[in-house]
Amino acid sequence: MKKPSPMKKLATVATLGLAASLVGCGSETSEPAGIDPQVYTDSLFAVMKADRTNYTKLIIKRLGPAGADVIKPNEHWEDLDSGAPLPAQMFRFGSELVSDMTSEFTYSLQSIWPVNKQNAPKTPLEKEGLQYIVDNPGKNFYGTESLGGVDYYTAVYPDVAVAGPCVDCHNNHKDTPKSDFKLGDVMGGVVIRVPLTKS
Amino acid sequence: MKKISWIIWLLVTVAILGFFGYELLFKEQKPNFLPGAVTHGHFQIEMACDTCHIDPFGGEEVLQDACINCHGEELEKSLDSHPRKKFTDPRNADLLEILDARYCASCHLEHQDAMISDMGVSLPSDYCYHCHEEIGDERESHKDLPYDSCQSAGCHNYHDNRALYEDFLAKHLHEPNILPAMKTHDDFYESNLEKLAKVTGFDAQPLSLSDADNSDESKELMDGWLHSSHAESGVNCSQCHGSGEDYVEIPSHENCQSCHGFEVETFLKGKHGMRLAAGLSAMSPDDSKLAMHKSGSLEEHKELSCNSCHMAHEFETEFAAVDACVSCHNDEHSNNFENSKHFSLKDESGANKVTCATCHMPKVEVNDKGIKGFKVNHNQNDTLRPNEKMIRPVCLDCHGLQFSLNALADERLVESNFVGMPDKHIESLDWVEKRNSTKRDSVY
Numbered sequence: 001m002k003k004p005s006p007m008k009k010l011a012t013v014a015t016l017g018l019a020a021s022l023v024g025c026g027s028e029t030s031e032p033a034g035i036d037p038q039v040y041t042d043s044l045f046a047v048m049k050a051d052r053t054n055y056t057k058l059i060i061k062r063l064g065p066a067g068a069d070v071i072k073p074n075e076h077w078e079d080l081d082s083g084a085p086l087p088a089q090m091f092r093f094g095s096e097l098v099s100d101m102t103s104e105f106t107y108s109l110q111s112i113w114p115v116n117k118q119n120a121p122k123t124p125l126e127k128e129g130l131q132y133i134v135d136n137p138g139k140n141f142y143g144t145e146s147l148g149g150v151d152y153y154t155a156v157y158p159d160v161a162v163a164g165p166c167v168d169c170h171n172n173h174k175d176t177p178k179s180d181f182k183l184g185d186v187m188g189g190v191v192i193r194v195p196l197t198k199s
Numbered sequence: 200m201k202k203i204s205w206i207i208w209l210l211v212t213v214a215i216l217g218f219f220g221y222e223l224l225f226k227e228q229k230p231n232f233l234p235g236a237v238t239h240g241h242f243q244i245e246m247a248c249d250t251c252h253i254d255p256f257g258g259e260e261v262l263q264d265a266c267i268n269c270h271g272e273e274l275e276k277s278l279d280s281h282p283r284k285k286f287t288d289p290r291n292a293d294l295l296e297i298l299d300a301r302y303c304a305s306c307h308l309e310h311q312d313a314m315i316s317d318m319g320v321s322l323p324s325d326y327c328y329h330c331h332e333e334i335g336d337e338r339e340s341h342k343d344l345p346y347d348s349c350q351s352a353g354c355h356n357y358h359d360n361r362a363l364y365e366d367f368l369a370k371h372l373h374e375p376n377i378l379p380a381m382k383t384h385d386d387f388y389e390s391n392l393e394k395l396a397k398v399t400g401f402d403a404q405p406l407s408l409s410d411a412d413n414s415d416e417s418k419e420l421m422d423g424w425l426h427s428s429h430a431e432s433g434v435n436c437s438q439c440h441g442s443g444e445d446y447v448e449i450p451s452h453e454n455c456q457s458c459h460g461f462e463v464e465t466f467l468k469g470k471h472g473m474r475l476a477a478g479l480s481a482m483s484p485d486d487s488k489l490a491m492h493k494s495g496s497l498e499e500h501k502e503l504s505c506n507s508c509h510m511a512h513e514f515e516t517e518f519a520a521v522d523a524c525v526s527c528h529n530d531e532h533s534n535n536f537e538n539s540k541h542f543s544l545k546d547e548s549g550a551n552k553v554t555c556a557t558c559h560m561p562k563v564e565v566n567d568k569g570i571k572g573f574k575v576n577h578n579q580n581d582t583l584r585p586n587e588k589m590i591r592p593v594c595l596d597c598h599g600l601q602f603s604l605n606a607l608a609d610e611r612l613v614e615s616n617f618v619g620m621p622d623k624h625i626e627s628l629d630w631v632e633k634r635n636s637t638k639r640d641s642v643y
Contacts, residue, residue: 065642073643076366078278096284106288117333122290148292165643172641174634193289 038142041155041192044105048190049157051094056087056163066165073169087166088119091190104194109159111188113178115170119188123147129156130189137186144196151196158186235310239488240319242312243470247477251309259302266303269468273581277359277588297329298322306357318585324351340630353587353608353625362590362600368631374599381552382596384562384573391570392432398568403433412437423512434458455505461565461574463505469578471503490530501527520554535616553597559583561592586613601628 063071063084070082077083085093091109099106112130114120121127129141133156141156161167161183170187171179181187222229229248237245244250251265267274274282286300299305308314308321315321325346334341349355355363388395396403408414408425413436424430429438438458439450447454452475456463467476474482481502484491494501501507508523509515525533533555536542541553561582562573576582582589586607594603605621606612612621 074366076364079361079367095288099284099287108288108290117337118330122293126290147289148295150289150292152289168641169643172639172643174638179639191290195289 037153037194037196038155041105041142041153041194042140044107044192045155045157045190048091048094048107052087052091052159053162055090056165059084060087061163061165064165066168073165086169088116105192107190107192109188109190111159113176114188115173115175117175121191125154126156126191129154129191132156133158133189134186141189153194153196155192157190157192159188159190161185161187233310236312237310238307238312238315238319241309242488243474243482243486244477244479247479250477259304262304263302266307270303273468274358278361279358280360281357294330298326318350323347327355327357340626340633350585353604353623354627356585356587359585359588362587362595363627365631365634368600368628369635371595371600372628372632374601376599376602378597378599387565387567387572387574388432389428391572394570395568396433398570401433406430406433406435411435412442413440420512423510427512427514429514449506449511452505461567462577465581466505466577469580471577471579475504484527489528491527492529516556517550517554520556521551524555524559531614532616535614535618539616539618541617558589558593561589563592601625604628 059071060073061067063069064073071084072080072082073084073086074080075086075089077085077089088109095107108119110119110121110126110130112121112127112134121130123145125143125145129143132141133139137158140158143154145152145154161170161181164183166187167181167183167185170176170181219231222231229246232248233245236242241251250269251262253265253268254261257264281300283301286295295301306322306326307319311321316324327349328346331349335344336342344352350357361367392403395401406425407430408421411421411424414421416436424436439454441447441450441454452463452466452472463472466472471482474480481504483494483502485493485501508519510518521536525536536555541557542551544552546552556575559579559582560575560577563576565572565574567574576592582592587604589607590600590603594607598606602621604625604627605623606617608623608625609621612619
């Protein structure tokens with residue numbers, strides 16, 4: 001067999017190096033390291049739900065106008081003395097801080113009856129999922145979608161009226177399209193997205 | 200023959216490379232590398248390329264960092280309605296393809312001066328539609344409004360809506376045009392002298408002529424100092440001029456900064472000080488694109504430093520608040536100040552109650568070394584554009600919200616420096632009132 005020339009050797013090494021680095025790039029977001037994506041998003045949701053319920057019950061209900069009345073839960077809380085972020089804002093601030101720290105997952109709170117129209121489902125899968133959790137109380141929705149050239153594993157979990165303030169505030173809000181929510185109703189959903197492979 | 204042409208070619212090439220290379224690598228100003236005219240916001244520093252192009256090898260992220268370096272704090276303070284973080288979720292991917300709102304430069308393109316609006320925006324003015332298309336169907340009041348009227352009708356801004364959001368409007372319904380009392384703030388240094396002296400260990404005793412530690416100056420100059428608030432509060436010559444080896448004849452803004460940090464910091468952020476902030480020579484009215492009294496050939500070339508408005512030694516604020524401004528600014532609004540209602544308001548001593556500075560350099564709340572009070576914001580651009588930014592820190596000190604909105608929306612009235620009554624009526628407060636009357640009862 002003919003020995004490869006030094007130039008050829010160099011070219012082979014370079015090609016292999018390039019290929020290796022490309023594979024390296026690809027694996028950055030692929031194969032969620034052994035853990036089933038559903039277990040991953042279910043666990044994330046458990047933490048989110050616990051924090052969200054606690055904020056509403058322990059802070060808003062206890063200290064807000066329905067309780068001690070020492071804080072003002074308000075969309076423009078930054079502009080008020082003793083203003084406090086709404087539960088939905090608290091949730092979004094969490095999600096925004098998370099996106100500063102990692103791009104391994106993103107999440108948001110949405111509804112088919114949104115107070116803030118920017119919280120209406122946008123992608124076809126979000127629309128399908130949010131309708132599904134309303135039609136099937138107690139069930140979650142899972143699927144995959146492609147957005148901006150990236151594939152995602154997307155899970156949708158019901159967001160339930162866990163305390164009086166959820167219902168009272170939404171039913172009476174100027175911008176709500178629905179004013180007959182009851183305690184225990186599905187008011188919207190938490191959408192968690194995990195990038196799979198770059199397509 | 201052939202050899203000679205080679206030599207000539209070589210020489211010409213080296214000369215050209217040398218000329219451009221020297222400018223690129225060693226000169227502060229690089230006019231031959233400017234790809235297109237810069238917007239009115241940046242033209243003063245257009246030759247300080249690396250203020251924006253902080254790294255030659257960076258893409259849009261690096262440019263974005265440069266925008267945030269200078270404008271980030273201001274955006275945060277304005278409770279920016281459209282911060283980048285609202286757009287990073289992948290669910291916005293298809294919207295970002297139309298308009299990538301994660302980057303300032305998507306709307307504020309540079310080096311394209313011809314297509315830039317007053318607000319520094321390089322997009323057609325109906326951009327709100329891309330994301331808020333549904334509003335016309337949602338709200339009775341918004342039906343049939345033109346797509347480009349969201350920000351041009353005195354109702355919304357893209358970034359700063361602190362004086363425009365619905366709850367704020369609701370709080371200010373039915374206010375009179377002129378409020379019963381004008382809100383004023385005491386001078387920070389005068390009212391906190393003792394506290395400041397305690398915190399800084401500075402001896403704030405009044406000084407006399409014989410105390411001056413550089414007394415061999417002219418009588419006029421010494422007199423100026425003696426009757427200034429500096430001498431009254433124990434600030435001696437060497438505090439500004441330094442002494443011994445550190446002596447400077449004309450102190451710069453850096454010298455002032457040691458005591459007046461907030462004032463200098465804000466001065467450097469506005470169009471008066473932005474050239475100094477970029478390490479360039481001071482701005483001059485001759486270089487301005489606004490209508491200015493240019494220095495005549497005989498007159499001294501005017502330059503912008505602290506002393507341009509606050510005359511050295513006297514440091515009078517009254518001169519700085521009107522006369523200094525109109526000695527350079529030569530537009531209708533400035534020139535008409537004398538004919539305005541604002542100008543006619545005088546206190547017992549006959550001094551102006553409202554000056555150029557009252558509106559353009561409002562006093563803002565600060566906390567300096569644990570002492571709370573109000574200091575003058577020397578960045579006159581902070582509240583200038585869009586002009587609704589002026590409502591909360593300025594207009595509402597004396598006027599109701601409806602009147603303020605109407606007046607600021609009336610371009611003619613602004614130009615004439617508010618001689619007369621507003622011709623415009625901004626309807627947003629009426630709409631808020633109507634919507635509130637249908638609000639259901641709730642503890643929230």
